[in-house]
Amino acid sequence: MKSKNWNITDGEHVYKIVFEKNKVAIDNAPPVALRKLERKPQPHSIEAIYKIPVGGREANLHIGYMGSVVLEMDGFDCKTGEAHIAKKMQAWSW
Numbered sequence: 001m002k003s004k005n006w007n008i009t010d011g012e013h014v015y016k017i018v019f020e021k022n023k024v025a026i027d028n029a030p031p032v033a034l035r036k037l038e039r040k041p042q043p044h045s046i047e048a049i050y051k052i053p054v055g056g057r058e059a060n061l062h063i064g065y066m067g068s069v070v071l072e073m074d075g076f077d078c079k080t081g082e083a084h085i086a087k088k089m090q091a092w093s094w
Helices: none
Strands: 004-009 014-020 023-026 047-054 057-064 069-073
Touching: 004 069, 014 047, 014 069, 023 047
Parallel strands: none
Antiparallel strands: 004 014, 014 023, 047 057, 057 069
16 A cells, blocks of 8 residues: 555644554654554444544544545545545445
8 A cells, every 4th residue: 555645734733644554654753553543443334443643633544444545634534625424334234
């Protein structure tokens, strides 16, 4: 999976978040492995959601089982600015 980069702001500071090789780095700090981050429990979800502290707020990194990666903060996709809704498994599949 190639690296993903996002620049997000909290109103005062711009944070650069880099996701590469199952590690997340914020503002050129040493990368942190995903297994060390808190994972949000999502029953019947088809993506893993990890909590990332950014400044005084929290961002959510959504990693889909087909390789899609989305960084979401306050319910909005940080890349597109559109509302982001976590994907759920179809009811008929379980």
